[in-house]
Amino acid sequence: MPTETHTLPSNVPVCPVRGSVIYPTMVQHIDASRAISIGAIEAAMASDKVILIVSQKDKDIDDPKGSDLYDVGTACNVLRVRKNPDGTVQMLVSAVARVSASNYTRGDYLSADITPMPTETDEPVELQALSRELRERFEAISSGGKFTAENVQSIGGKEDIGEMADHIAFNLDFKLEDKQALLELPSLTARIRKLLTLLDTEQEVQAVQAKIRAQVKEEIDKNQREYYLREQMKVIQKELQGGEDGEEGDEAEQLRAKIDALGLKPEVKKEIDREVNRLARMHPDAAEASVIRTYLTWITELPWNERSEDQLDVGAAAAILDDDHYGLEKVKDRVLEFLAVRRLRKERAARGELSAEDVNKGPILVFTGPPGVGKTSIAQSIAKALGRKYVRIALGGARDESDIRGHRRTYIGAMPGRLIQGIRTAGTKNPVILLDEVDKLGSSYQGDPSAALLEVLDPAQNQHFTDHYMGVPFDLSEVMFIATANYPEQIPPALMDRMEVIDFSSYIEQEKLEIAKRYLLPRQLTQNGLKGNQIAFTDAALEKLISHYTREAGVRNLEREIGTVARKVARRIATGETKRAKVTDKELDRYLGQARHTPETEGKEDTVGVSTGMFYTPVGGDILFVETSISPGKGLVLTGQLGDVMKESARAALTYIKSNAERFHIDKARIDDSEIHIHVPAGAIPKEGPSAGGAMVTSLISALTGIPARHDVAMTGEMTLTGRYLPIGGLKEKVLGARRAGIKHIIMPKANESDLRDIPEHLRTSMRFHPCETVDQVLDVALVGGLKALETPRDGSAPAAPAPAKRKSTRRSPDARA
Numbered sequence: 016m017p018t019e020t021h022t023l024p025s026n027v028p029v030c031p032v033r034g035s036v037i038y039p040t041m042v043q044h045i046d047a048s049r050a051i052s053i054g055a056i057e058a059a060m061a062s063d064k065v066i067l068i069v070s071q072k073d074k075d076i077d078d079p080k081g082s083d084l085y086d087v088g089t090a091c092n093v094l095r096v097r098k099n100p101d102g103t104v105q106m107l108v109s110a111v112a113r114v115s116a117s118n119y120t121r122g123d124y125l126s127a128d129i130t131p132m133p134t135e136t137d138e139p140v141e142l143q144a145l146s147r148e149l150r151e152r153f154e155a156i157s158s159g160g161k162f163t164a165e166n167v168q169s170i171g172g173k174e175d176i177g178e179m180a181d182h183i184a185f186n187l188d189f190k191l192e193d194k195q196a197l198l199e200l201p202s203l204t205a206r207i208r209k210l211l212t213l214l215d216t217e218q219e220v221q222a223v224q225a226k227i228r229a230q231v232k233e234e235i236d237k238n239q240r241e242y243y244l245r246e247q248m249k250v251i252q253k254e255l256q257g258g259e260d261g262e263e264g265d266e267a268e269q270l271r272a273k274i275d276a277l278g279l280k281p282e283v284k285k286e287i288d289r290e291v292n293r294l295a296r297m298h299p300d301a302a303e304a305s306v307i308r309t310y311l312t313w314i315t316e317l318p319w320n321e322r323s324e325d326q327l328d329v330g331a332a333a334a335i336l337d338d339d340h341y342g343l344e345k346v347k348d349r350v351l352e353f354l355a356v357r358r359l360r361k362e363r364a365a366r367g368e369l370s371a372e373d374v375n376k377g378p379i380l381v382f383t384g385p386p387g388v389g390k391t392s393i394a395q396s397i398a399k400a401l402g403r404k405y406v407r408i409a410l411g412g413a414r415d416e417s418d419i420r421g422h423r424r425t426y427i428g429a430m431p432g433r434l435i436q437g438i439r440t441a442g443t444k445n446p447v448i449l450l451d452e453v454d455k456l457g458s459s460y461q462g463d464p465s466a467a468l469l470e471v472l473d474p475a476q477n478q479h480f481t482d483h484y485m486g487v488p489f490d491l492s493e494v495m496f497i498a499t500a501n502y503p504e505q506i507p508p509a510l511m512d513r514m515e516v517i518d519f520s521s522y523i524e525q526e527k528l529e530i531a532k533r534y535l536l537p538r539q540l541t542q543n544g545l546k547g548n549q550i551a552f553t554d555a556a557l558e559k560l561i562s563h564y565t566r567e568a569g570v571r572n573l574e575r576e577i578g579t580v581a582r583k584v585a586r587r588i589a590t591g592e593t594k595r596a597k598v599t600d601k602e603l604d605r606y607l608g609q610a611r612h613t614p615e616t617e618g619k620e621d622t623v624g625v626s627t628g629m630f631y632t633p634v635g636g637d638i639l640f641v642e643t644s645i646s647p648g649k650g651l652v653l654t655g656q657l658g659d660v661m662k663e664s665a666r667a668a669l670t671y672i673k674s675n676a677e678r679f680h681i682d683k684a685r686i687d688d689s690e691i692h693i694h695v696p697a698g699a700i701p702k703e704g705p706s707a708g709g710a711m712v713t714s715l716i717s718a719l720t721g722i723p724a725r726h727d728v729a730m731t732g733e734m735t736l737t738g739r740y741l742p743i744g745g746l747k748e749k750v751l752g753a754r755r756a757g758i759k760h761i762i763m764p765k766a767n768e769s770d771l772r773d774i775p776e777h778l779r780t781s782m783r784f785h786p787c788e789t790v791d792q793v794l795d796v797a798l799v800g801g802l803k804a805l806e807t808p809r810d811g812s813a814p815a816a817p818a819p820a821k822r823k824s825t826r827r828s829p830d831a832r833a
Contacts, residue, residue, distance in 0.1 A: 023065060023090050023111070023112065023114070023129060023131065024062075024063050024065055024129075025128055025129065026126055026127070026128050026129070027059070027063075027065050027066060027067050027090065027126065027127065027129055028054075028055035028056070028058040028059045028062075028066050028067070028124055028125070028126050029055055029066070029067045029069060029084070029088075029116070029119070029124070029125040029126055029127050030045065030047065030052050030055045030056060030059075030066050030067065030068055030069075030106075031049075031051065031052065031069060031070070031071050031079050031083075031084055031125070032045065032068055032069070032070055032071070033070070033071050033074035034070075034074050034191055035070065035191070035194075036070050036089075036184075036185070036191065036194040036195055036197075036198050037068050037089050037091070037108075037110050037185070038089065038110060038181035038182070038184065038185055038197075038198060039089060039110045039111060039112055039113060039178075039181065040110060040175075040178045040181065041109075041110045041181065041182070041185065042094070042107065042108070042109050042110070043107075043108060043110070044105060044106070044107055045068070045105070045106045045107075045108060046103060046104070046105050046106075047103060047104045047105075047106060048102070048103040048104075049077065049078075050123075051078060051079070051123075051124055051125060052104075052124075053103075053104050054123040054124030055124040055125060055126075056093070056096060056104055056106055057124075058123075058124055058126070059093050060093060060096055064092055064093045065090060065091070065092060065093070065111075066090075066091055066093055066106075066108065067088050067089070067090055067091075067114065067116060067127060067129055068088055068089045068090075068091050068108065068110070069084045069085055069087075069088030069089070069116060070084070070085050070088070070191060070195055071083055071084055071085075072084065072085060074191075079125075080119070080121065080125075081116075081119025081121075081125065081127065082119075084116070084119070085195055085199075086115055086116060086117075086199075087113060087114070087115050087116070087132065087195070087198055087199040088113075088114060088116055088129075088198075089110045089111070089112070089113060089114070089198070090110075090111045090112050090113075090114045090129060090131075091108035091109060091110050091111055092108065092109045092111055093106060093107075093108055094107045094108060094109055095107040112131050112132070113131070113132040113198060113199075113201075114129040114130060114131050114132060115129070115130050115132060116128070116129055117129075117130070132199075132201055133201055134201060135201050135202040135203075137202060137203050137204045138204065141204055142176070142203065142204055142207075145176075145204055145207040145208065145211070146176040146207070148207075148211060149176065149179070149180060149183075149207055149210065149211060149214075150171075150179075152211060152214045152218075153170065153171065153179075153183060153214075154171070155218065156214055156217060156218055156221070157171075162186060166182075166186055169182070170182045170183060170186070176203070176207070177203050177206070180197075180203075180206055180207055180210050181197075183210065183214075184197050184210055184213075187213070187214075187217060189213055193209075193213055196209060197209055197210060245268065248295075266294075266308070267291055267292075267294050267295035268295075270291055270294070270311050270315065271288070271291050273315040274287055274288070274291065274311075274314065274315060277314075277315065277319045277320065278319065278320045279319055282487075283487045283488065286486065286487050287311070287314055287487070290307055290310060290311060291311065293307060294307045294308065294311065306424060310424060310484075313431060313435075313439070313484070313485070314485070316439050317435070317438060317439055317489070318438065318439070318441070318442050318443050318444045319444065319489075320444070321442060321443050321444060322443055322444055322445050322493065323402060323403050323404060323443045323445060323446075324402065325357065325361075325401055325402060325403070325445075326400070326401060326402035327354055327357060327358035327361065329351055329354050329355050329358070331400070332350070332351060332354050332400035332401070333347070333351055335396060335399055335400045336350065336351075336393070336396050336397075336400060339392070339393070339395075339396040339399075340389055340392070340393055340396060341526060341529050341530045341533055341534070342522065342526045342529075342530075343389060343393065343519065345517065345518075346382070346393060346517055346519065349380070349517055350393075350397055350400070353378070353380075354400070354401070357374070360373060360374045361374055376474050376492070378514075378515040379472045379474075379496045379497075379498065379513055379514045379515065380496075380497050380498070380514065380515055380517055381453065381497075381498040381499070381500060381503070381506070381511075381514040381515065381516055381517070382394070382497065382498070382499045382500070382517050382519055383499075383500045383501070383502075383503040383516055383517070383518050383519065384501070384518055384519025384520065384521075384568070385501060385519070385521060385567075385568035385569060386501060386567075386568070386569055386571065387567055387568065387569020387570055387571035387572070388519040388520075388521065388522060388568055388569040388570075389519065389569070390499040390519055391407070391449065391451060391499060394407075394447065394449040394497045394499070395449075397447055397495075397497065398446070398447035401447065401495070403443070403445060403446050403447050403495065404441035404442065404443050404446035404447070405441075405446065405447050405449070406437035406438075406440055406441050406446050406447070406448045406449070407448075407449045407451055408433045408434070408437055408448060408449065408450055408451065409451045409452065410450055410451060410452055410453050410455065410456055410464065411451065411452035411455040412455060412457060413456055413457065413464045414456075414457035414464065415464065416463060416464055416466070416467045417432060417483070418432060418433055418464055419432045419433065419434060419464050419467035419468060419471065420432050420467050420482055420483045421435060421482040421483045421484035421485065422483060422484055423483045423484065424484055424486070429484055430484060431482050431484040431485055432467075432482050432483070432484070434448070434471060434480075434482070434491070435482045435484070435485060435489065438489070438491075438494075444490065444493055444494070445493035445494060445495070446494060446495075447494075447495045447497060448494050448495070448496050448497070449497050449498075449499065450468070450496060450497070450498040450499070451498075451499050452499060452500065452501070453465075453468075453498040453499065453500050453506060453510075454500035454501060454502050454503065454505040454506050455501075455505075456468075465506075465507050465510050466507075468510055469509060469510060469513065471491060471496070472496055472498075472510065472513045472514065473513055474492060477490075477491040477492055477494075478490045478491065478492040498514060503516060520568075520747055520748070520773065521568035521569075521636075521747075521748050521751070522568065522569065522570065523751050523775060523778075524558065524561050524562065524751070524755065525775070527561045527570055527573060528554065528557055528558060528561065530570050531552075531557050531560075531561070531570070531573060531574075531577065532552075532554075532557065535570060535573060535574045535577055536552060536577055538574070539574065539577045539578045539581045540581060542578065542581075543578065543581040543582055543585045544585055545581055545584065545585055545588075548595060549584070549588060549594070549595045549596070550580075550581060550584045550595065550596050550597075550598065551595075551596075551597045551598065552577075552580075552598045553597070553598065553599050553600065555599065555600040556598045556599050556600045556602070556603055558600070559600040559603055559610075560573060560576050560577065560603065560607075561573060562612070562755065563603075563610035563611070563612055564576050564603070564607055564610060564611055564612070565612070566611075566612045576607060579606065579607060580598055580603075580606045580607065583606050584596045584598070584606075619726065620726055621723035621724065621725055621726050621799050622723055622724065622726065623717050623718060623721055623722070623723045623724070624642060624643040624644060624645075624714055624717050624718035624724075625640055625641070625642050625643075625714060625717070625724055625726075626640070626641045626710045626711075626713040626714040626717065626724040626730070626797060627639075627640060627641075627710065627724075627726070627728060627729040627730070627758065628640070628641055628706075628707045628709070628710030628711075628729065628730060628731065629706075629729050629730070629731040629749035629750075629752060629753050629761075630702065630704070630706075630707075630749065630752075631745040631748035631749050631752065636745065636747075636748035636749040636750070636751050636752030636753070637752035637755075637756065638729050638752060638753050638756045638758065639695055639696070639697070639702070639707075639710075640695070640696055641693065641694075641695055641707065641710040641711055641713075641714040642693070642694045642695070642696070642714065643691065643692065643693050643694075643714040643715050643717070643718035644691075644692045644694070644718065645685075645689045645690075645691060645692075645718050645719065646689065646690050646692065647688070647689065647690065648689065648690030649687070649688065649689075649690060650690055650691070651665065651666065651669060651691050651693070652690060652691065652692040652693070653665055653693050653694075654692070654693070654694045654695075655693075655694050655695030655696065655697070655702060656700065656701050656702060657695060657702050657703070658701060658702060658703030658704070659703075660703055660704060660705050661695075661702055661703055661704060661705070661707055663705075664705055664707055664708040664711050664733070664734070665693050665711050665715075667708065667711075667734060667735070667736055668708060668711040668712035668715050668734065669686075669691065669715060670736055671712060671734065671736055671738060671790065672686070672712065672715055672716060672719065673686060674736070675738075678806060679716065679719075679720065679805050679806065680720070680805075680806070680807075680808050680809055681716075681719050681720060685719070686719065691715070691718075693711065693714065693715070695707075704743075705733040705741075705743070706731045706732055706733055706743035706744075707731075708732060708733045708734035708740075709730040709731065709732045709734060709740065709762060709787075709790070709793045709797070710730050710731075711734075712734055712790055712793070712794070713730065713793065713794060713797040713798065716794060716798070716805065717798060720805060720809070721809070722798050722799060722800060722804055722805060723798070723799045724797055724798060724799070725760070725796075725797060725798065725799055727757075727758060727759045727760055728758070728759075728760040728761075728762060728796060728797050729753040729756075729758040729760070729761060729762070730761070730762035730763070730793060730797060731743055731746070731749050731761075731762070731763055731764075732762065732763060732764040732767075732787065732793070733764075734790050734793075738789050738790040738791065739788070739789060739790075740764050740765070740787045740788055740789055740790055740792070740793060741764055741766070742764040742766035742767045743763075743764060743767065746763060746767050746770040746771075746773075746774075747770065747773045747774050750774055750778065750782070751774075751778070753782075754778055754781075754782060758782070759782060759783060760782070760783050760784075760785060760796065761782055761783070761784045761785065762785045762787055762793055762796055762797060763784060763785070763786055763787070764786070764787065764788070765786035765787060765788045767786070768786050771784065
């Protein structure tokens, strides 16, 4: 086939184009708006009027370099250039030849060295066969409407088969990579083979499109028939109703259209359509019509297939959780683990290795812990991190099963349960739903709400949850349920078995200080109209607020006290008394009055008959003193409002001493002929628990032997009659309370050593812990001189213990547990 030879300069300006390829022999308009393209056009017009048109690999790059362009482009003669009023340039070019580009240079525009692509000799017979096949394929595909009549006439009339192939490729909607591949092939037969392959694919797409059009037309015909029949029904109903307006029929049609758009499952839609048909047949003023109308409104407002896309970026979620909450590392780790697992499941589902049901399955989390530690607020942060809607359902005091499952429609004023109401409020079928205060559910003759929750919180059942009011199943499997509780032991065992417990422990003072500075103080300043430079709290003031004005596990009361100070400062600023205030620990009395709590402190000196124990309540830990006095008389006297278990600990301690009296050189007759009085100060506060056993036995032995108990040692642990030292609970809270009181040494059961990991590292290094397995090991640490002093014979009988020094009693939270 003859080819035209063109003399081209060796270096030409380059005009990058996006998303298109131009082939030789074509005359095309090219619009240029980028500075790099306009500069190349101006340079071409100033020289040989030859320019290189080459496609970008990535069309989104606005300022491409040579590496961003393909290696093969089209050399073109610039025929005409026109500048538009908006600064853009329109260029008319005549494509000349395929060329390869190299050595790109950049100034005000791109330029490159060009070399014409070598042409290969084609086999005449093969080329003739390919040419016939291409013309036949073009005629077949042009009948599908892919070309305009003008293009069909223009392309079909070309004698040069290479020119015809290029024009076909240019006018069809091929991918940029395929069009570029056709440009780069040096052999005409190779180009035609490639083009025929692309045309085969295009014909298959056309066939599928034709099939889809036929199906759509058939569906439209069916819908038109149904529309015609419904219009006839409207006319008939209007006649039956005495010529009244067919508003009710119109309403039924509107509801039917909304329901059709919901994409309901066939079994659900069948039930809903039955209700729509009932409404269409009823008189608009019928009482039942109002009930059905309300029911169908609920159906249409539920998000049957609306979902929010999960944000499964673990790093971003970690940042959100850290921004919203200080501490709570275990909780955050569990949430991030949930996100990581869900992300991996979703990736496997995308590869077809898991089903959608498997992706949605997940644990039901229950956050347990004292009030004010952030259980509810972290649920909001989880929803924020996931990118889901958040719904809170307060279950405290709920006593009716209908609160969960809804009322049956036979009752006047029936409504769906709180779950369905929450789903409608969220507007998606996969929100985060917080079941708040699940431990405070009640029960009555109207049913047990906790029993209704069994189905809701079971991943194997909740995809078919049926509300009594709705009467059709609604899929809850995509909902992330989170429950909260203060007392997990009050949750029914069957319900608890369906949930994974995440425990929120009390905040330590250092954590409260950081929370106050990062979150509480800025929030209270905003709520009270103050700017950051108008009030400043010193760290000492915040620490005093925490220790002397609040006694809690969380930070709610702390925020209230900060708010009180902020309001009083706001009043002073508003009245012109001051422009700004600095709140120090010494000025807190001015704003809040006298301190309400005085934390207990360690004893000043080693004292006979006085040992130091530890206790904790839902609002934190502290120390207590066990005082023993020996006086003439008989029996064991226990005072200080002790509970039954604590009294039993005292009796067990006395029995242990009697059985070991000879080893400890204690006169048994003295025990039998004396009144042993054990008192635990703060008598107005009930005290209960077995973990004061170590403190009881230490105080008793100290009083009976005259050996002082160490004032810098606090202990916790349950003792047995045989002298074993058993584990207890609440070690972290107890240690924090002891550290606040100035205690340096902690006696604890050896079985509780694993609990030390929950204690902050700076406390573990600043205190000394003594794990003990026996009471002897406890006494060796707790008594001055240790077990050696106890087992050494003493002259005469043990002296009576002096009366314990009076200590200022401090008020503690109710139900202190030793």
